[in-house]
Amino acid sequence: MSRLEEIMGYNRQFIEGKEYEPFITSKYPNKKLVIVTCMDTRLIELLPKALHIKNGDAKMIKTAGALITHPFGSAMKSVLVALTMLKAEEVLVIGHLECGMIGLHGDQVVSQLEEKGVAKEKIETLRHAGIDVDHWLDGCDQIEQGVLDTVKLIKNHPLLPPNTLVHGLTIDPKTGELTLLHQDQL
Ligand SMILES: [Zn+2]
Numbered sequence: 001m002s003r004l005e006e007i008m009g010y011n012r013q014f015i016e017g018k019e020y021e022p023f024i025t026s027k028y029p030n031k032k033l034v035i036v037t038c039m040d041t042r043l044i045e046l047l048p049k050a051l052h053i054k055n056g057d058a059k060m061i062k063t064a065g066a067l068i069t070h071p072f073g074s075a076m077k078s079v080l081v082a083l084t085m086l087k088a089e090e091v092l093v094i095g096h097l098e099c100g101m102i103g104l105h106g107d108q109v110v111s112q113l114e115e116k117g118v119a120k121e122k123i124e125t126l127r128h129a130g131i132d133v134d135h136w137l138d139g140c141d142q143i144e145q146g147v148l149d150t151v152k153l154i155k156n157h158p159l160l161p162p163n164t165l166v167h168g169l170t171i172d173p174k175t176g177e178l179t180l181l182h183q184d185q186l
Contacts, residue, residue: 022055023055023056025056026056027086028086029056029057029058029059029082029086029087029088030054031053031057032087032089032090033057033059033088033090033091033092034058034059034079034082034083034088034090034091034092035047035051035053035058035059035061035091035092036061036062036068036075036092036093036094036150036154037060037061037062037095037096037171038062038063038064038065038066038094038095038096038099038101039062039063039064040096040100040173042096042173042174043171043173046171046173046176047171047176050171050176050177050178051178058088059078059082059088061075061078061082064139065095065099065100065101065102065139065143066093066094066096066099066146066150067095067139067140067149068093068153076154076157079091079154080157080159080160083160083161084161089164089165090164090165090166090167091154091164091166091167092169093147093150093151093154093167093168094147094169094170094171094178095143095147095168095169095171096143096170096171097170097171097172097173098173099139099143099146100139101139101140101143101146102139102140102141102142102143103139103141104137104139104140105134105138106133106135106136106137106138107134107137109137110134110137144170147169147181147182148168148181148182150168151166151167151181151184154166155184163186165184165185165186166184167180167183167184168180168181168182169181
């Protein structure tokens with residue numbers, strides 16, 4: 001059975017057994033929070049549990065490294081939509097220790113893409129067109145700096161509603177312990 005078939009089969013049982021019932025809630029975050037965090041597998045259940053976040057409590061935006069690097073990309077758009085249409089009021093940027101984005105250089109990703117069959121010519125074409133593929137795929141030197149840069153990008157965004165609190169933290173992917181890097185104040 002393929003991974004997808006397994007998921008589809010499980011899903012049928014999930015629906016038939018009405019296992020969704022404990023999760024029913026609205027689209028508005030009860031705690032009025034937006035959380036920008038990493039896509040790391042260790043945080044899927046740990047982060048909500050460690051923060052006492054339940055289904056319906058927060059808007060969760062996940063990117064590699066909890067990094068938002070483009071002020072007019074889809075991650076920042078999600079933050080703005082959460083703060084307006086979805087009535088969130090406060091943003092937490094939560095990077096984590098041992099993140100795969102620490103020390104990652106875009107050229108490493110590019111060589112793996114080549115190994116996976118992406119033609120070198122395509123990558124060269126992008127470079128010639130002025131798209132800095134290597135830099136775009138970069139991680140960060142230190143996760144703390146990555147978090148603070150993301151906090152700064154959100155906080156300084158020209159479309160951020162005034163008085164929005166934007167905090168920066170890290171989480172330990174083993175214990176769930178939070179470390180506060182930046183506590184925003186009005
Ligand atoms: Zn990570």
